[in-house]
Amino acid sequence: MEQQSKMDMFDIFPEECMSQIINLTAPRDASRLSVVSPAFKSAADSDGVWEKFLPSEYKDIISNSDSSSLLTTCMSKKNLFQHLCDNPIIINNGAVLNATWGSAGDVPMYWILPSQSDSRFAEVAKFGPMWYFEVKGGMETKLLSPKTIYGTYLVFKFHDLERRILYKEDPPVKCGVYFEGKDDGKRHSLFLDPAGSMLRRYRDKGDGWMEIEMGEFFNENGHDGMLMFTFIS
Amino acid sequence: MSKLGQAKRIIFLKTADGQLFEVDEPVAMEFEIVKSFFDENEDAADDTVVPLPNVSAEPLAGIIEFCKAHVEFRANGAAGKDEVKKFNAEYIKEKSNEQLKELILAANYLNIKEMLDFLTETIANRLKNKSVEYVRAFFGIENDFTPQEEEAVRKEYEWAFEGVDED
Numbered sequence: 001m002e003q004q005s006k007m008d009m010f011d012i013f014p015e016e017c018m019s020q021i022i023n024l025t026a027p028r029d030a031s032r033l034s035v036v037s038p039a040f041k042s043a044a045d046s047d048g049v050w051e052k053f054l055p056s057e058y059k060d061i062i063s064n065s066d067s068s069s070l071l072t073t074c075m076s077k078k079n080l081f082q083h084l085c086d087n088p089i090i091i092n093n094g095a096v097l098n099a100t101w102g103s104a105g106d107v108p109m110y111w112i113l114p115s116q117s118d119s120r121f122a123e124v125a126k127f128g129p130m131w132y133f134e135v136k137g138g139m140e141t142k143l144l145s146p147k148t149i150y151g152t153y154l155v156f157k158f159h160d161l162e163r164r165i166l167y168k169e170d171p172p173v174k175c176g177v178y179f180e181g182k183d184d185g186k187r188h189s190l191f192l193d194p195a196g197s198m199l200r201r202y203r204d205k206g207d208g209w210m211e212i213e214m215g216e217f218f219n220e221n222g223h224d225g226m227l228m229f230t231f232i233s
Numbered sequence: 234m235s236k237l238g239q240a241k242r243i244i245f246l247k248t249a250d251g252q253l254f255e256v257d258e259p260v261a262m263e264f265e266i267v268k269s270f271f272d273e274n275e276d277a278a279d280d281t282v283v284p285l286p287n288v289s290a291e292p293l294a295g296i297i298e299f300c301k302a303h304v305e306f307r308a309n310g311a312a313g314k315d316e317v318k319k320f321n322a323e324y325i326k327e328k329s330n331e332q333l334k335e336l337i338l339a340a341n342y343l344n345i346k347e348m349l350d351f352l353t354e355t356i357a358n359r360l361k362n363k364s365v366e367y368v369r370a371f372f373g374i375e376n377d378f379t380p381q382e383e384e385a386v387r388k389e390y391e392w393a394f395e396g397v398d399e400d
Contacts, residue, residue, distance in 0.1 A: 029393075033360070036365055037374050
């Protein structure tokens, strides 16, 4: 009897229940579930499941970016999700982030804004030999998807390796992410060098650019005003 | 329908394993399948026994317990409040994976949306960050991928296998 009910389990397990269960997991889980069996794979790969993992307004986001709108029509939702993980899109052509690149006494000469760079971002600040710097910035939360947890990353690159060695001995930099007017003063310590202790927060993009997680926040409805970040050596 | 001063109407349900359940009408009407039975058979006598050939006694008892509590929550205006969450957490705590599967199959057959939503969410939480082997055991699934096919799928999603929980 027990054996019987086990054998029949997937046959009788309603497909819509299965899809709903997979929907309520996370992209990593859904990917892993596709290895369970061919029947699971077809449920776990379905557009219905992956469309829920995409931001609810993903079509608008893509059409307001410089990425091709063909993305939304020519790919399965699962492939689209993976494509967006590997090829982040710049929303509103990058005109959403305001950053001030400050330094001791706000002497701007230590920051150079090169007109060309190999970064995917429109504006890049190049930091000269300095012992202290401060970056502050913010963006409107209403530009972000509601009910979504966001990570905030610093994307950077060492333009000369000696700097990198110097950073190894430097104290960690302090960074914080908060909503404007609601700064609780909490700051995280980060080592810019990957050999530092924050390995989990660090990602090497393989092209010299690196990412460090500065913090995360939950965007409830986009009514929280400006999201601010600071980064101080 | 019960009239003022009369005793509450009782609905009789008979399970696949032949057990007879007596259920208060508002609770039985949570089951879409029972509700449509009476909608379609308006003249059905009060002591009509509704057969449930796909549900056995154990999961039905569990489902009645759940629906009874939720009908009361709604009547008391407690729907969506912390005491509901507390009840749901307690309710599911003692349930084995096997019981959970029987409950979801029965709730699906009886078509009880609120309970189905709750059960699918519970199962999803139990499967989060679990290994492929765990999920196979959970659903009692024979792996019918060939080793080559499985290897190919695993390779494609290598990143999804880092740091899964121990079984």
